[in-house]
Amino acid sequence: MKTAFHMIKPWDIIITIFLLILSLVPLSIFSFQQSKINAQMEDTEYVAVISVDGDELKRVKLTGHTGTEFLNIPEIKCTPKTVEIKDESIRIKSSTCPEQICVNTGYISKPGPSIICLPHRVVISVETIGGNIDDEVIISS
Known part of the structure; x- marks a missing residue:
């Protein structure tokens, strides 16, 4: 188990966190668009x-x-x-x-x-x- 942790470099952790945050961007964009649509539908x-x-x-x-x-x-x-x-x-x-x-x-x-x-x-x-x-x-x- 210790050998596996020695293989991880600091940049591996930084890239993994960056990719994780980047994967949440579409969710935030679609949530924002849906909230605009719901606001428009209230008067319909x-x-x-x-x-x-x-x-x-x-x-x-x-x-x-x-x-x-x-x-x-x-x-x-x-x-x-x-x-x-x-x-x-x-x-x-x-x-x-x-x-x-x-x-x-x-x-x-x-x-x-x-x-x-x-x-x-x-x-x-x-x-x-x-x-x-x-x-x-x-x-x-």
Whole structure:
């Protein structure tokens, strides 16, 4: 064991510490960027946009929504009260389409993912209103 310590030189320790500190630089940069994004998102409101055949039918404000609400939209040819808004998220609760992909998508609450039902031509997406979020920023959840 003593022979191993004799092989370590002072510059080995200095270089090791320098490389250790250098490896933490990306973490600090990404943390700083994420804090800026979070600060911008505080003033942002989220709105769900429900479209059928490319025509916008309804806009529902998600920010600040509490409780559970079911929307009955006659243009959507699924089961009655198919769209569910729970707290600050939205989903298609049930559908008559064969594969149920829109139902299995689950809740969405932020821009990015969309709920799409191809047989009924329904698209539900979330948009932002207000705030200073750039279109180029990708937000992961």
